[in-house]
Amino acid sequence: MSERPRVLFLTSELPYPPHQGMAIRAYNLLAGLRERFRVHLYSLSSSPEATQHAAALREICERVEVMPAPVRTRARRALSLLTTRLPDMALRAYSPAFGQAVLRALAESEYAILHVESIEMAPYALAALGAGLPQRPRIVFDDLNAEYLLQKRAFETDLRRPRRWVGAAYSLVQWRRLARYERRICRLADCVVAVSEWDRDALARLAPSANIAVVPNGIDAAHYVNYSLTDAAPIADVPGPKLVFTGKMDFRPNVDAMCWFADDILPQIQAQIPDAHLYIVGQRPSPAVQALGSRPGVTVTGFVPDVRPYIAAADVYIVPMRMGGGTRLKVLEAMT
Structure with a gap:
């Protein structure tokens, strides 16, 4: 019997305990993947209980690696409005050390799939695509929301209240930046996963050439x-x-x-x-x-x-x- 293929699964926070949105979804995806794949989870975490949570996740993952989540102050977020055209969500979970660890894992072991859970982890997929790996894994991008529309709605909501016009201006910038960024990762990924048919249609309008599948959310x-x-x-x-x-x-x-x-x-x-x-x-x-x-x-x-x-x-x-x-x-x- 041939060895089960490996999946490298990236999350912006440890999906344990599975008590809220992303954690519920990611935990159940991991539990399902282990039936057919050898799953390696690389995650960021700022929780003081990260060691215990990682131990619990090793029951469903062959390997779990955890690194400290980066800290972005409001000042750094404000500065990024002037120094980069990237949306805030592309910078929120970016850690050079974590990026190096991901590329090292991809270079040292053969992975069939690199799964990035949420747009915050998309920078690591883009880095893998540009790394010149001898055997590039297929990129699966699980887009938990049509993020550009979330920011559009935030802009429209804040615009109704004069005291929220500063927030509206911020959301306008992020909406435009997210549309460009989300379009890019959707086009480059081998498969984009949407959580609903509505989200699939919204992403298809943004990136018509993207290969989009729907995997609905669920709970136990x-x-x-x-x-x-x-x-x-x-x-x-x-x-x-x-x-x-x-x-x-x-x-x-x-x-x-x-x-x-x-x-x-x-x-x-x-x-x-x-x-x-x-x-x-x-x-x-x-x-x-x-x-x-x-x-x-x-x-x-x-x-x-x-x-x-x-x-x-x-x-x-x-x-x-x-x-x-x-x-x-x-x-x-x-x-x-």
Whole structure:
């Protein structure tokens, strides 16, 4: 029997625990790939628990390599507006040391596929294409959103409010840059993976020659169905209707959703139902989201080890998204 081919799988953060968007998708792709491939995972991480998480991933990956995630300050992001034509997402996860490790792995071992999970990891695919490797792997680019449209929607949303015009200007620049960059990687990849037919069509409009396949998002339904309301501490016994939103709270579409909902919608609800309470559940809340926690009837939890207690205890699960793309894994979680 011939040896199973190798896949080098790149992620911008360790896909463990599989509790949020990218991690859920990447973890399940890895679990599926191992049936036919020898999977090597190279990942960036800033988590203090990276060693433990990498050990858990070795149960489904033959090899796991983790390197520190780069840190980009606001000042560096602002400077890049003037010093490069690349979009911010092309710089967000770029680490020269990580890039060297990827090229070294590709030179030392034969890989059938280089899989890049998200546009943040596209620079490493482009570097591999230009490295003159004796045996170039096929490039698979998993585009988690039609990113250029996400920025277009952010621009259109911010443009409606004069106090957000600086953000609108930033989104306009990023939209134009992302359209060029996303078109380039879609054209060069051997296969582009979209999460929905809508995203496939959006990417096809951007890069008509791209080879695009759809691999829909999904969740482990049993993980949610088997969760009992009796386990739904710490908010199950809190009086009053509970509104719950979950997600990474430094992700701009989530930040916009909560700020807009808290400003424009929640006061109308509380005028009719004074004890209605909003729970914003998710790691790394931005300063704007943290500030919402000082308002009456709003709790910002920050990181929680398990979102299921909050979903199970919710009277209403809300998804007031005004920008973004892809598919909403949070909706699948709440519906299960």
